[in-house]
Amino acid sequence: MTPNWKLSLTRAAIFVLILGVVLLPIYWMVAASFKSNAEITQDATLYPHVWTFDNYIRLFSEKEFANYLVNSLVATVVSVVLALIAGSLGAYAIARFHLKYRLERKIGLSLLTLRIVPPVVILIPVYLLMLSLKLLDTWLGLIITYTAFNITFCVWMMESFFREIPVDLEEAAMVDGDSRFTAFRRIALPLAAPGLAATAIFAVIVTFNEFLFALALTATPRAMTMPRGTATLIGRIDTDWASMSAAGVLGALPIVVFALLVQRHLVRGLTMGAVK
Amino acid sequence: MTATKKTRQGFSRRKVLKGGASLAIGSTLMTSLIRTTPARAAGGKVIIGAFADGGLAPFKNKIIPLAKAEGGFDVEFLEDEYGVTLEKWFADAQNSAGQYDIYLLDDPWVPQFGAAEVLEDLGAAGLDGSDKDWIAPMFDMGYWPPQSGPRVKGFESADPKLICVPFVGDLQTLTYRNDVYGNAPPATWDELIAKGKEGVAAGKIKYPVVFRGVSGGPIIASWSPILLSFGGDYFDDKWNPIFNNEAGKAAADFFVGTMKANSAAGVVEFDSDQEGAAILGGDAGAIIQYSGNAIKSDDPAASKIVGKLDFGVVPKQVKAISQMGIFIAGVPKAAPNKANAIEFLKWYTSGATQAKLAEAGSIPVKRSGFAVEKPGNRLIPVALQQLDAGCLPRPRTPDWSKVEELIGIQLNKALQAGSGGGAAMDVAAGQVKDYLTQAGYYK
Numbered sequence: 001m002t003p004n005w006k007l008s009l010t011r012a013a014i015f016v017l018i019l020g021v022v023l024l025p026i027y028w029m030v031a032a033s034f035k036s037n038a039e040i041t042q043d044a045t046l047y048p049h050v051w052t053f054d055n056y057i058r059l060f061s062e063k064e065f066a067n068y069l070v071n072s073l074v075a076t077v078v079s080v081v082l083a084l085i086a087g088s089l090g091a092y093a094i095a096r097f098h099l100k101y102r103l104e105r106k107i108g109l110s111l112l113t114l115r116i117v118p119p120v121v122i123l124i125p126v127y128l129l130m131l132s133l134k135l136l137d138t139w140l141g142l143i144i145t146y147t148a149f150n151i152t153f154c155v156w157m158m159e160s161f162f163r164e165i166p167v168d169l170e171e172a173a174m175v176d177g178d179s180r181f182t183a184f185r186r187i188a189l190p191l192a193a194p195g196l197a198a199t200a201i202f203a204v205i206v207t208f209n210e211f212l213f214a215l216a217l218t219a220t221p222r223a224m225t226m227p228r229g230t231a232t233l234i235g236r237i238d239t240d241w242a243s244m245s246a247a248g249v250l251g252a253l254p255i256v257v258f259a260l261l262v263q264r265h266l267v268r269g270l271t272m273g274a275v276k
Numbered sequence: 277m278t279a280t281k282k283t284r285q286g287f288s289r290r291k292v293l294k295g296g297a298s299l300a301i302g303s304t305l306m307t308s309l310i311r312t313t314p315a316r317a318a319g320g321k322v323i324i325g326a327f328a329d330g331g332l333a334p335f336k337n338k339i340i341p342l343a344k345a346e347g348g349f350d351v352e353f354l355e356d357e358y359g360v361t362l363e364k365w366f367a368d369a370q371n372s373a374g375q376y377d378i379y380l381l382d383d384p385w386v387p388q389f390g391a392a393e394v395l396e397d398l399g400a401a402g403l404d405g406s407d408k409d410w411i412a413p414m415f416d417m418g419y420w421p422p423q424s425g426p427r428v429k430g431f432e433s434a435d436p437k438l439i440c441v442p443f444v445g446d447l448q449t450l451t452y453r454n455d456v457y458g459n460a461p462p463a464t465w466d467e468l469i470a471k472g473k474e475g476v477a478a479g480k481i482k483y484p485v486v487f488r489g490v491s492g493g494p495i496i497a498s499w500s501p502i503l504l505s506f507g508g509d510y511f512d513d514k515w516n517p518i519f520n521n522e523a524g525k526a527a528a529d530f531f532v533g534t535m536k537a538n539s540a541a542g543v544v545e546f547d548s549d550q551e552g553a554a555i556l557g558g559d560a561g562a563i564i565q566y567s568g569n570a571i572k573s574d575d576p577a578a579s580k581i582v583g584k585l586d587f588g589v590v591p592k593q594v595k596a597i598s599q600m601g602i603f604i605a606g607v608p609k610a611a612p613n614k615a616n617a618i619e620f621l622k623w624y625t626s627g628a629t630q631a632k633l634a635e636a637g638s639i640p641v642k643r644s645g646f647a648v649e650k651p652g653n654r655l656i657p658v659a660l661q662q663l664d665a666g667c668l669p670r671p672r673t674p675d676w677s678k679v680e681e682l683i684g685i686q687l688n689k690a691l692q693a694g695s696g697g698g699a700a701m702d703v704a705a706g707q708v709k710d711y712l713t714q715a716g717y718y719k
Contacts, residue, residue: 036577038556038557038577038578038580041550041552041553041557042553042580127367128371131371215364216364219325219354219364219375219376220323220352220375221354231356231357231360232328232356233328233357234357234359235330235357235568236327236329236358236568237568237569238329238330238568239549
């Protein structure tokens with residue numbers, strides 16, 4: 001009994017420690033979002049002694065955070081949907097069709113290079129491309145860039161999910177008169193839905209939080225995303241920590257809500273095919 | 277089986293409706309996406325890019341509405357992070373991206389834009405450089421190459437062009453505790469330290485002075501007024517480092533020794549947030565700072581000691597000189613609304629508008645602006661005193677940021693040790709000389 005009690009206590013202590021390490025920065029950000037800048041920099045209090053909602057109000061009255069939020073949502077949703085459509089088609093083709101010398105494998109791998117290369121390496125070419133297309137500081141410029149990145153990720157993720165689905169099911173459907181595309185749409189895609197959800201979740205999180213390309217490709221509230229807009233609060237001499245904290249909370253909310261809603265699919269998607 | 281197939285492949289009302297809806301959503305989306313492309317030209321539109329800074333708040337809040345009412349200018353004011361604006365604007369200018377009509381530059385950036393020849397010649401565009409109302413040291417910063425002082429290679433014999441005009445004045449002044457130093461600011465560094473110690477002994481403050489100790493730009497911003505007031509400078513007229521001469525070494529030793537000993541325990545790691553908190557929270561007796569932070573002294577939301585902070589000219593050892601760091605406006609050659617931008621600058625830099633800027637609380641760039649009956653804050657008359665006492669810009673070279681970094685690293689090391697400022701200046705001078713030699717400054 002005693003060893004079990006000690007083990008439980010140790011487990012609980014480790015759990016609390018890990019939870020503390022993970023949650024403390026989040027708590028600090030939320031608490032700071034309800035403090036004044038003076039309280040943050042001069043007093044460093046553990047919790048807000050004088051509660052204020054001015055930081056949130058300021059983001060919408062003096063800054064352009066409504067625009068940043070809309071821009072982020074549009075760029076994320078449109079690029080992820082486009083990437084899922086194109087990516088799942090590409091992944092299906094790689095999973096089902098075989099080329100000479102197993103070229104389909106090499107195509108799949110070459111798509112991944114876009115993910116392997118550090119983004120900063122292709123930042124300038126992308127900037128110049130968008131400049132020549134007159135797509136700097138537009139939704140379309142961001143969407144094209146994010147879609148290109150997400151497609152590679154979607155193909156890579158979805159390919160393994162499609163491989164798990166027995167090809168016999170599609171062949172049976174085609175024997176019954178389905179075209180290849182209809183079999184894909186009616187049989188393969190629904191069966192790969194948990195994988196599609198998991199892919200979408202990762203793509204949404206990565207896209208919503210993306211900063212580097214948004215920094216290079218946007219300049220005004222017309223196209224700036226949440227992470228990009230939050231950076232505008234850093235000044236030459238002073239930084240508006242209170243507003244930055246409020247912006248952090250607002251920026252995290254959509255992703256947190258989304259993750260809570262779809263976490264069941266995420267786990268299902270990740271474990272799909274793990275047990276046969 | 278056949279019937280099923282036909283139903284799947286043929287047209288149905290549901291399919292037509294779905295297709296129509298998809299087409300409508302798609303076309304609406306594409307239209308809205310294309311609409312987000314920035315306007316390339318419009319009536320009185322002026323797109324101003326600025327980095328976030330409290331010193332621009334009066335312009336933003338009071339002058340932009342005035343520009344609409346008086347001049348019909350539709351100003352779009354785009355703020356961005358200080359750390360990224362230089363690279364973004366320089367890329368914008370070099371690639372003729374045309375995203376801005378006016379850049380509000382930090383003055384050390386002017387040489388980089390000047391050397392790249394990406395800004396309009398504002399003198400040729402009609403901005404009057406002969407107007408004696410301009411504050412000369414501020415106005416001189418708008419010329420490239422500089423009208424006086426050393427010039428970088430390739431521009432030795434070029435005619436100076438007015439590529440920028442001062443926009444909002446900004447310079448370092450002294451902020452001090454009037455319950456420690458009395459109603460007059462400490463005239464010398466020795467007095468600042470001595471009276472500060474008395475304030476500490478009386479329990480009024482925790483330490484006499486606070487400053488920025490972080491390596492790079494921050495520590496140099498804090499050290500520069502000491503170097504200048506000790507009679508030192510960074511370069512001679514041939515770009516030879518002179519900050520390691522007798523005056524420079526004395527300034528460095530004073531900074532890393534006496535000032536550190538009379539400042540906060542962690543001052544080596546202090547940046548503007550920490551030094552601001554130290555003075556506004558009531559811990560420090562005095563600080564030298566730019567106007568964006570100084571004007572918080574009277575703000576009850578920012579300061580715990582409203583009424584106890586006054587402003588004055590920086591203390592002197594030999595002279596009472598501080599550093600100037602103004603907001604300066606340049607018009608990119610690819611500006612989408614160039615004519616509007618130039619007309620806006622003419623209106624904005626007129627004596628009448630500068631007076632309104634001073635009333636709104638910013639340091640004007642013309643002397644007539646200082647003559648207003650009711651300046652927007654009590655720092656403005658002190659800024660004029662400091663200008664008259666002496667105020668120098670940072671050296672006019674595109675390589676200043678590298679030079680600043682090299683000196684800042686050595687000064688920070690000495691500050692950590694609490695001694696050896698003079699020796700650190702010798703090391704830094706050698707590194708700076710090597711760097712500038714490689715850059716071709718002495719050929």
